[in-house]
Amino acid sequence: MARKITIYTLGHLYSEGKLSSGLGPQIVSGNRLEFYGLLSEPDFSAIAYTEEELKLEAQPCREIAARVKRTDIV
Numbered sequence: 001m002a003r004k005i006t007i008y009t010l011g012h013l014y015s016e017g018k019l020s021s022g023l024g025p026q027i028v029s030g031n032r033l034e035f036y037g038l039l040s041e042p043d044f045s046a047i048a049y050t051e052e053e054l055k056l057e058a059q060p061c062r063e064i065a066a067r068v069k070r071t072d073i074v
């Protein structure tokens with residue numbers, strides 16, 4: 001139970017920008033991947049992007065993919 005409370009608290013602090021992705025893993029004695037894994041446990045989501053934020057995040061990947069595709073053809 002104490003673990004769930006810790007994860008829940010850290011998740012809320014992280015989602016509010018009051019806890020960094022560097023400090024969170026230190027608190028739970030893990031790395032960033034493990035920290036994000038904890039935050040993605042059922043019934044909890046600390047990372048909630050809007051549709052517009054998802055589009056902005058994906059844009060650089062689309063641009064790189066388009067450049068790679070053009071260079072493969074030539």
